[in-house]
Amino acid sequence: MAEKNLIELSLLENGLDFIIRGIDELYELYDDIEYQPYINPVSQPQKDYKYGVLHLFSGFLLLLKERLSHHMPELIFQGKMEEVKRKLKTNKELNTVTLDEALERLEIGPQVTFSASDLNVIRKIQTFRNRFEHYKFLVNKLELNKIIIDFIELIDRFLIKELKIDITSTSFYINPEIRAKVLSIESVYKRMIDKRKHELITIGERKLKKFQRNRENILQQLEKQAYIAYIDEGGIDDITMMCPMCCEDTLIIYGEFAGICSNEECNNYSLLKTCDRCGQVTTGYEWEEKWCDNCHNEIQRMADRDD
Numbered sequence: 001m002a003e004k005n006l007i008e009l010s011l012l013e014n015g016l017d018f019i020i021r022g023i024d025e026l027y028e029l030y031d032d033i034e035y036q037p038y039i040n041p042v043s044q045p046q047k048d049y050k051y052g053v054l055h056l057f058s059g060f061l062l063l064l065k066e067r068l069s070h071h072m073p074e075l076i077f078q079g080k081m082e083e084v085k086r087k088l089k090t091n092k093e094l095n096t097v098t099l100d101e102a103l104e105r106l107e108i109g110p111q112v113t114f115s116a117s118d119l120n121v122i123r124k125i126q127t128f129r130n131r132f133e134h135y136k137f138l139v140n141k142l143e144l145n146k147i148i149i150d151f152i153e154l155i156d157r158f159l160i161k162e163l164k165i166d167i168t169s170t171s172f173y174i175n176p177e178i179r180a181k182v183l184s185i186e187s188v189y190k191r192m193i194d195k196r197k198h199e200l201i202t203i204g205e206r207k208l209k210k211f212q213r214n215r216e217n218i219l220q221q222l223e224k225q226a227y228i229a230y231i232d233e234g235g236i237d238d239i240t241m242m243c244p245m246c247c248e249d250t251l252i253i254y255g256e257f258a259g260i261c262s263n264e265e266c267n268n269y270s271l272l273k274t275c276d277r278c279g280q281v282t283t284g285y286e287w288e289e290k291w292c293d294n295c296h297n298e299i300q301r302m303a304d305r306d307d
Ligand SMILES: [Zn+2]
Pocket: 243, 244, 245, 246, 247, 248, 250, 251, 261, 262, 263, 266, 267, 268
């Protein structure tokens, strides 16, 4: 029994350590006496991204093993259960499971499953990790930044839901060291989100300037493109939606200038995402769950009816 606890603690602690180290590699934290530490983009992203992603991935795999070991400690080792048990008795070296084996065993044993979009994030991180490990490659920083944020958010949810580590909860005891580690992951996550917001706003400002310089041409092109897409693909939905600022049907949701309001008096830029309920384009941050107005109203009507 004592041995079992030892394994569990080291899996969880090691997992958190790897994740924190990964974040350290990705983001430089500047401690300021007066202000909260803040993140600056690293000067050599290639190198830091590499070690950052390698560590995040290893940390996550350890957390998956931690969850498996809650169900049955032997599950973290490769091979048939009988064999594993026999080898453990004779103190033989055993390999632990790979990501795919861990995911499969989590599903069969404790019935832990990930949503399709979570699996997509996990697979993308795995792909980046494999590439980083085996060869040099050019990385799309924007795409990788987004996936890393999604991945850390996923890790955060996994800690709460599957490992029952909710640092905001006071209802049960959490080892203070673990609490501190999780807290530092969460605070970094929040700061990463802020940084990502800045990035997106800068991209928006650039897009808007480009649009304003060539407004008429771009609008004409857009209509042409939409028409071609309409003929070729048998119909695309509207190329605009209602702008949340001016309330005109002028917010472009198609093509390179998606997010820009074409109303000359408005000049709004909105971030776009797909509604988490129906898949329609709506405004909002990509990492936040949000429903479109239609879905929102529909749910409201249903709730009103139930009252
Ligand atoms: Zn507008």
